[in-house]
Amino acid sequence: VLIPVHLVTSSFWFGSFYYAAMKGVNVVPFLEFIGLPDGIVNILKNSQGGNALTAYAMYKIATPARYTVTLGGTSLSVKYLRKYGYLSTLLVKDYLQRMEETKELFTEKMEETRNNVSGKMEETKDRISEKLLETKDKVSFRRKKNEE
Numbered sequence: 001v002l003i004p005v006h007l008v009t010s011s012f013w014f015g016s017f018y019y020a021a022m023k024g025v026n027v028v029p030f031l032e033f034i035g036l037p038d039g040i041v042n043i044l045k046n047s048q049g050g051n052a053l054t055a056y057a058m059y060k061i062a063t064p065a066r067y068t069v070t071l072g073g074t075s076l077s078v079k080y081l082r083k084y085g086y087l088s089t090l091l092v093k094d095y096l097q098r099m100e101e102t103k104e105l106f107t108e109k110m111e112e113t114r115n116n117v118s119g120k121m122e123e124t125k126d127r128i129s130e131k132l133l134e135t136k137d138k139v140s141f142r143r144k145k146n147e148e
């Protein structure tokens with residue numbers, strides 16, 4: 001719900017700022033007043049970006065207000081969608097039951113994986129032991145042969 005609300009409100013904000021820039025609102029004096037570095041202010045003063053750049057600057061300045069409106073709009077949207085049945089709420093009991101089922105599933109999978117890994121490790125350990133014994137036997141057989 002948050003993403004659609006954010007897209008709608010952001011479009012509205014940027015559109016409003018673009019319209020204001022078209023009507024001649026100049027943000028440069030405000031930016032100088034709040035103490036932004038001259039490098040940033042000069043970009044807006046000397047730019048050929050025109051209304052879009054001015055609108056973007058206003059859009060960025062209004063970020064705290066934009067986020068507040070987005071969160072409020074999301075809250076109202078959720079209430080509306082729940083009221084008219086478009087968005088269901090999970091009961092805490094159902095949510096906890098789902099969590100427990102998921103936990104059990106993970107536990108089973110982990111145990112299964114642990115058993116598989118343990119089995120493979122035992123097989124590998126046995127094979128290595130066999131190879132080691134074979135190698136020892138071959139080496140000791142050669143020694144005996146060489147000693148004779």
